[in-house]
Amino acid sequence: MPHSSGGGSHGGGSHGGSHHSSGSRGGSPRRVRSSYFPGARRFCYYSHHRPVYVYADHDITKPFTPANLIMILFYIPFFIGIFSMFGSAVHHPKKLADNYDTSIVIQDELGVIDNKAMLQETLGQFYHKTGVTPAVVTVTNDEWIGKYDDLENFAYDKYVNLFDDEKHWLIVYSQPAGTAAVGRSDDFVDWYWEGMQGDDTDNIITEKKADVFTNNLHKYLTARSRYSVGMAVNTAFNDITPSIMDTEIIWGEIFMGLGMLAFIALHMCIMLGLTPKARKYRKATEIPQTAKEDTCEYCGGVYVIGTCIKCPHCGAPIKPHEFTPPPNGMNGMGAVNGMNGTNTSGMNGAGFDFSDSAKYTNQNQNGGYFR
Numbered sequence: 001m002p003h004s005s006g007g008g009s010h011g012g013g014s015h016g017g018s019h020h021s022s023g024s025r026g027g028s029p030r031r032v033r034s035s036y037f038p039g040a041r042r043f044c045y046y047s048h049h050r051p052v053y054v055y056a057d058h059d060i061t062k063p064f065t066p067a068n069l070i071m072i073l074f075y076i077p078f079f080i081g082i083f084s085m086f087g088s089a090v091h092h093p094k095k096l097a098d099n100y101d102t103s104i105v106i107q108d109e110l111g112v113i114d115n116k117a118m119l120q121e122t123l124g125q126f127y128h129k130t131g132v133t134p135a136v137v138t139v140t141n142d143e144w145i146g147k148y149d150d151l152e153n154f155a156y157d158k159y160v161n162l163f164d165d166e167k168h169w170l171i172v173y174s175q176p177a178g179t180a181a182v183g184r185s186d187d188f189v190d191w192y193w194e195g196m197q198g199d200d201t202d203n204i205i206t207e208k209k210a211d212v213f214t215n216n217l218h219k220y221l222t223a224r225s226r227y228s229v230g231m232a233v234n235t236a237f238n239d240i241t242p243s244i245m246d247t248e249i250i251w252g253e254i255f256m257g258l259g260m261l262a263f264i265a266l267h268m269c270i271m272l273g274l275t276p277k278a279r280k281y282r283k284a285t286e287i288p289q290t291a292k293e294d295t296c297e298y299c300g301g302v303y304v305i306g307t308c309i310k311c312p313h314c315g316a317p318i319k320p321h322e323f324t325p326p327p328n329g330m331n332g333m334g335a336v337n338g339m340n341g342t343n344t345s346g347m348n349g350a351g352f353d354f355s356d357s358a359k360y361t362n363q364n365q366n367g368g369y370f371r
C-alpha cells in the first residue's frame with residue numbers, strides 16, 4: 001500500500017511521512033544476598049585474605065542451568081532484530097525495474113502548472129535515474145474537503161485509482177477553485193499538498209530523502225511570489241534528483257542499534273550471571289550455616305573450616321578441625337558425605353581425618369568440592 005512521503009498546507013506547515021518502529025524486554029534474576037534470608041543456602045569464597053559469605057536460593061557456583069539456556073533462546077530474537085537493524089541502516093538504493101506503466105502523469109485541474117513541458121522533462125529525469133515514476137495531480141479543495149478526513153486520505157485513493165503498482169510517487173496539490181489560477185502573487189491561498197509513495201519506492205525515497213523533498217517543496221510553495229506551483233514542484237525535483245540514488249547511512253539507526261545491543265548484552269549478562277561477581281561465585285563453596293572461621297598459622301589469612309585442606313591464601317597446610325558435615329542431600333556436598341561414609345570406623349563419628357590426604361584428594365577430584 002502506498003503511504004505518505006510528507007506534505008503540508010499554507011496554514012499548518014509541513015509534516016513528515018508515515019513510518020514505524022518497535023521494541024520490548026522482560027525477565028527477573030534469581031535471589032542472591034549478602035545476608036541470610038529464609039530458605040537461603042550459604043556460600044563462601046575468598047577475597048583479600050578474607051572469606052566472603054553469600055546467601056542464595058540456588059547454587060551460585062553453577063551459572064548455567066537449563067533455565068539459563070532457555071533464557072538464551074529468549075534473547076535470540078533481540079539479537080536478530082538488532083543485526084537486521086544494522087543491515088537496514090545502510091541503504092544502497094537500487095533502481096526499480098521498468099516492468100510497469102511508466103508514462104508520466106500530470107493532471108492539472110487547477111491550471112497552476114505553467115511549465116508542463118519543463119516539468120515533464122524534470123520528472124522524466126527523476127524516472128530515468130530511479131525507475132520510480134513521479135506524477136503530479138492538482139485538484140480543487142472541494143474535491144476532498146468534507147469528503148475525506150485529510151488530503152493524505154484523498155491522495156491515497158487517487159494513487160490506487162491511477163496506478164496498480166507500488167512504484168509511483170504521486171504529488172497531489174490542492175487549492176480553492178478560482179483562486180490565483182497560475183499563482184505568482186503574495187495573496188493568501190489556502191493550499192495543501194501531499195506526497196504519496198508506493199511501497200517499492202521506500203528503498204529509494206527514504207524517510208530522510210523524502211523529508212528533504214518535503215522541506216524544499218514546502219519552502220518553494222510558500223515563496224509564491226517567486227515560484228508558481230509548477231515551478232515549485234519542478235525545482236524540488238531538480239534539487240533531489242542528483243543525490244537520490246546516493247548510498248545513505250542512517251547513523252541514528254546505527255547508534256540506536258549499538259545502544260540496544262549494549263543494553264541487551266548487559267541485560268543478558270546479568271540474567272545469565274556473567275558478571276564479575278558471578279565469576280567469584282563460581283569459585284565459591286557451599287557451607288553449612290554453622291561453619292566457623294579460623295586463621296592460618298602461617299599467613300594470618302582467614303578461612304572457613306571445612307572449605308579447604310590448605311590455606312586458600314598461602315597454600316600452607318591447616319591444622320585439623322572438628323567438622324560437622326552438612327545434612328545429606330545438600331547440593332555440592334557429595335564429597336563430604338561420601339567421605340563421612342568411608343570413615344565410619346576408626347574416626348570419631350562426626351569428624352574427618354585430615355591426615356588421610358590420599359583419600360581426600362581422590363574425593364576432591366570426584367566431587368569438585370575443595371577447589
Ligand SMILES: [Zn+2]
Pocket residue numbers: 296297298299300301311312313314315316
Ligand atoms: Zn595461609
